Amino acid sequence: MKLLVCVSKAPDTTSRISFTDEGRSFDESGVQFIINPYDEWYALVRAIELVEANGGSVTTITVGDASCDPIIRKALAIGATDAVRVDTTPKDSTQVARLIADYSKNEGFDIILCGKETIDHNSSAVPAMIAECLDLPYVALATSLEVSGSESTIVTEVSGGTNNVTVSGAFVLSAAKGMSEQRIPNMRGIMSARTKPLKVVEATDVTQTTEVTEFKLPPAKGDCVLVDADNAEELVRLLREEAKII
C-alpha cells in the first residue's frame, strides 16, 4: 500500500503565545516547534503500522519553508519512508490543501492521512479540502483504521456517538485520539532519517482566499472569588444571582 501522511509544524503545547507586527504575526522567538501532535501520534504512527503489517511505503508531505525540515526529519526517524516538502509559507488552509492535492493527484496514494486539526490554526479544514480537490471520500475524526485489500473499515467520532464505516478504494482521513500510540524514535531511526529522501518541490500557483488581519490575546480573567468549603449554598447563590448561570 502507498500511504501519504500530511505533517505540519506546530508550536509546542506549552508555548506562551504572543504576537508581533501589531498583532498580525505569531511571535516565534523562543518557541519550540514540534510535529503537530495529531499528525505524529495518530496519522503517522498508524500509517507506519499498516505498512509494517502489509508492506508498502509511507510518504510525508509538508507545506512550509525550510524551517520545517527538523520536524520532517523526526517523522522520518519515527519510520516514514520518504518525505516531500512543498516550498512556500502557506497563508491559509485552502492553499495548503490545493498544494497537497496538486502534488498527490498523479501519485496514486491509497490513503491520505491527516491529523484532526493543527493545534495553532485549529481549522480541521485541510483534509476535507484535499478530499474535495481530488473528488475522494473523506472520513473525519477516525479513531481506528483497519485495511483489508481495497476495503478500509474505520471508526469515527460523530455527534452523539461513533460510526463504524467502510470505504472502498482511495480516500482521505483525519486521525483523532485512539488510532495508535505515540512512538519515540530510536537511535537507528534517527541515524537512518539523515539519509532518507526529503524532496523539496516548488509550489504551484495557488492563491489564498482568507487573511488574518489581527490576533488578540483573551482579556485577563478577573480574580477568582473564593467561597468557603463549608458554604456550598453561597456558591450556588453566586452562580444564580451574580453569574446568572443556573
Place this chain on the structure above:
Amino acid sequence: MSVLVYIPTHEGRATKVGLEVASYAATISSDNKVVALVSGDLTEDGGIGSTGVSRVLHFEANISDNSQISKLVSAAAKAEGAQTIVLSGNNEGKAIAPRVAISLNAGYVPGVTSTTGGKSFTRNVFSGKATAIVNVQADISVVTITPNSFGIKVQGDSSAIIESFSTEVGDERVTLNSFTPTSTDGSVPLPEAVRVVSAGRGLKGPENWGIVEDLAKALGATTACSRPVGDMGWRPHHEHVGQTGITIRPDLYIACGISGAIQHLAGVNQSKVIVVINTDPDAPFFKAADYGIVGDVFEVLPKLTEAIKAL
C-alpha cells in the same frame, strides 16, 4: 446579503445546533434574506420558522456522506446566489463546510465565535489561547459556528415556507455499518453541553465518580474528565477535554480535582463561567477560574449537590 444555512435535523425537527445556525444567520442578514436547506425527514417546517427564517429548501432523500451533502449545499448556494453559507461547527459540519468552500472557490472560516460585520469573522486559534480576526478575500464566504457560541434566538411562532429542492449529489461512498451512541443516559453530547461537570486525578479512582455524576445530574450537566483520567481508563476517552481532546464552550464548567495544566485549559478556557474545586490553593486552575472552593471534593461535591437540589 443573501445567506444560506444548512440545518441538520433529527426525526423531522431541526436539531439544537441547527436552530443555533438559523438564529445566527438571521442576525447577520440585515435584510433577512436567509434561506435554510434541509435534507431527509422534515415535519412541517421542523421548527425553523421560529428563528425568523422564512424559507426552507427541502431535499427529500436521506444523505449522510459529506461529499453528497457538500454537493447539495453547493448546488443550493448557486441556485440562491448566496454570498454567505453557514453550517454548524459540529463534527459533521466541520467535514462538509471545507468541501463546500473548495467547490465554490470561497473563503473558509471555521469555528466563528463572533462576527465583526461583512466578510470579517472572529475565531479561536492556538487552542483557545488567542483569537483571530479573519477577512475573506473571495466573493463567497463559507463559515461554521462553534456550538453554543451564539445560542438559539426564537423570534416568534411563525412558520417557514417549504420549497422542494433537488439536484444530483452523486453516489454514497462511505457506507455506514453501525452507530454506537456515547451517552446512553440521554445527556447532551459534550461539545453541545451548556453545563459540564469535569473531574481529574484528584478523584483517586473510577469507583468515586458517583459524586461527580450526582452533581452533574442535579445540574442537568454532562460529565467530562482530564486526559490522564481517560488514559488510565477511569472514564471513556470521549469524555477527555483539552488540547488533545474535545474543546468545549459551555456556560458553566465545574472542575473537580483537576490541576489546570495549560493543555487542559486549552480545551475549556472559553467557558463562560469556571468553578474550581481543589485542595491545593496554589493549583494553577484557580488563576483561570471565576469561582473557587479550596477543599476536598469528597466533602464539597455532595454538599454542592444538595444545595443545588434545594433550589
